[in-house]
Amino acid sequence: MDSPTTPLISRRDALIVGAATAAAVSASSATPASAQTSSASAPTAASAGSASAAGGFRMKLSLSVNGTARALDVDTRTTLLDALRENLQLTGTKKGCDHGQCGACTVIVDGRRINSCLTLAVMHEGAQVTTIEGLGTPQNMHPMQAAFVKHDGYQCGYCTPGQICSAVAVIDEVKRGVPSHVSADLTARPILSAEELRERMSGNICRCGAYSNIVEAITEVAGSKA
Numbered sequence: 272m273d274s275p276t277t278p279l280i281s282r283r284d285a286l287i288v289g290a291a292t293a294a295a296v297s298a299s300s301a302t303p304a305s306a307q308t309s310s311a312s313a314p315t316a317a318s319a320g321s322a323s324a325a326g327g328f329r330m331k332l333s334l335s336v337n338g339t340a341r342a343l344d345v346d347t348r349t350t351l352l353d354a355l356r357e358n359l360q361l362t363g364t365k366k367g368c369d370h371g372q373c374g375a376c377t378v379i380v381d382g383r384r385i386n387s388c389l390t391l392a393v394m395h396e397g398a399q400v401t402t403i404e405g406l407g408t409p410q411n412m413h414p415m416q417a418a419f420v421k422h423d424g425y426q427c428g429y430c431t432p433g434q435i436c437s438a439v440a441v442i443d444e445v446k447r448g449v450p451s452h453v454s455a456d457l458t459a460r461p462i463l464s465a466e467e468l469r470e471r472m473s474g475n476i477c478r479c480g481a482y483s484n485i486v487e488a489i490t491e492v493a494g495s496k497a
């Protein structure tokens with residue numbers, strides 16, 4: 272009779288199983304590239320999605336980006352940031368930390384600013400997305416872009432698209448009466464004071480330290496004293 276400590280599989284059996292597993296893995300990785308490509312490029316139902324050769328799952332997705340309808344076919348693990356930059360080539364939105372800590376990736380989705388690195392593209396079917404490219408152009412700048420230029424609200428410029436998208440949404444938040452962490456009265460209409468502005472923009476980090484100029488630019492557009 273076997274004791275509780277008697278192995279149920281011999282060392283020789285274990286080696287045979289291990290060798291068979293390794294052979295199976297190498298056989299699957301040797302699948303012709305052409306076969307992998309065809310399965311990746313042939314997504315099926317629009318809403319149901321399909322498996323991708325990389326082991327993920329692909330879905331079709333419709334977004335309105337800067338007022339233009341865009342159709343995408345993405346791995347479900349794709350962040351909104353990567354979909355904008357890699358799939359739509361809208362590289363104005365920057366990837367700083369990719370962890371929700373710097374605000375460089377801020378875009379406006381359905382009127383609210385979000386960190387696009389922290390959300391999956393497939394969570395935004397049908398959404399209206401505004402990136403820095405959608406706010407204005409060098410020839411026809413948004414008032415916030417013009418104010419950043421006027422007040423030197425940037426140095427290297429890496430954080431600037433996120434700062435500007437965030438600032439535009441902050442002014443809208445204040446107009447809509449959305450309170451912040453420092454609002455003394457949650458029922459009163461907020462005023463864009465210096466304290467409110469600094470709190471609301473605190474998720475946008477500027478490594479160049481252009482903060483005082485950024486505050487001046489936003490204050491001018493908001494028409495308040497900060």
Ligand code: FES
Pocket residue numbers: 365366367368369370371372373374375376377386387388389
């Ligand atoms: S890149 Fe998204 S918060 Fe830093």
Ligand code: FES
Pocket residue numbers: 424425426427428429430431476477478479480481
């Ligand atoms: S301008 Fe360089 S990080 Fe802000």
